[in-house]
Amino acid sequence: MDKHHVITEGELDVEGRFVDASNATLFAVAKLGSQEVKVIYKPVAGERPLWDFPDGNLAQRERAAYLLSEALGLHIVPFTILREGPFGVGSVQEWIEMDEEFDVVAFASADTHELRKMVLLDAIINNTDRKYGHILVDSHGSVFGCDHGVTFHSDPKLRTVLWQWAGDEFTTEEISVLKKSIEIAESILSDLITKEEIQALLQRSSEMIESGRFPYPSEEWPAIPWPPF
Numbered sequence: 001m002d003k004h005h006v007i008t009e010g011e012l013d014v015e016g017r018f019v020d021a022s023n024a025t026l027f028a029v030a031k032l033g034s035q036e037v038k039v040i041y042k043p044v045a046g047e048r049p050l051w052d053f054p055d056g057n058l059a060q061r062e063r064a065a066y067l068l069s070e071a072l073g074l075h076i077v078p079f080t081i082l083r084e085g086p087f088g089v090g091s092v093q094e095w096i097e098m099d100e101e102f103d104v105v106a107f108a109s110a111d112t113h114e115l116r117k118m119v120l121l122d123a124i125i126n127n128t129d130r131k132y133g134h135i136l137v138d139s140h141g142s143v144f145g146c147d148h149g150v151t152f153h154s155d156p157k158l159r160t161v162l163w164q165w166a167g168d169e170f171t172t173e174e175i176s177v178l179k180k181s182i183e184i185a186e187s188i189l190s191d192l193i194t195k196e197e198i199q200a201l202l203q204r205s206s207e208m209i210e211s212g213r214f215p216y217p218s219e220e221w222p223a224i225p226w227p228p229f
Helices: 003-009 058-071 104-108 113-125 172-189 195-211
Strands: 011-017 026-032 035-043 080-083 090-094 135-137 143-145
Touching: 003 026, 003 035, 003 080, 003 090, 011 035, 035 058, 058 080, 058 090, 058 113, 058 172, 104 135, 113 143, 113 172, 113 195, 172 195
Parallel strands: none
Antiparallel strands: 011 026, 026 035, 035 090, 080 090, 135 143
């Protein structure tokens, strides 16, 4: 049975909570028949109100980031859905098992194709919270990003620990990704974020195509999320 089907249809059994998370972030297991898949469950009811993001909308942004990442062929965000759970509707994301000894800070400083894809996605979705702890590498070396609740804002808010490509020219493939984001954003995201936020995404991608380069940190907004881990 496909693990995505288990996550979508299985019963969620909550086993613990991440106490350092600002919003309710629960470790759970999706169970369907004899199969079990570890997940992260973030109920909307446990979202802490943020002054610059609408209340009760962080879970939708988690789903939106996944859908766009997949549609653009970047495959950076683990499988993420919106569904009912023990504490109401929320985002449910596949758990990525990491080696506890892995040095994510050293890895985040590297020049790799997978990290560069993450940086491109973050620029498109206006990610304001790309911390070291939100960069995941599984046992096969695949790279994923998590925690996309504060994304897609209509105002420039890009904050990340990954600035090593700032000002570098986009490849032809990356320009194609930016163009595709303009073509598909509205059809994919219209039920998850506002029209204003979609228009801002189109504008961001258009400006990046015009400049031909990865963005630089803003002079009006902190470049790195704090704390960075």
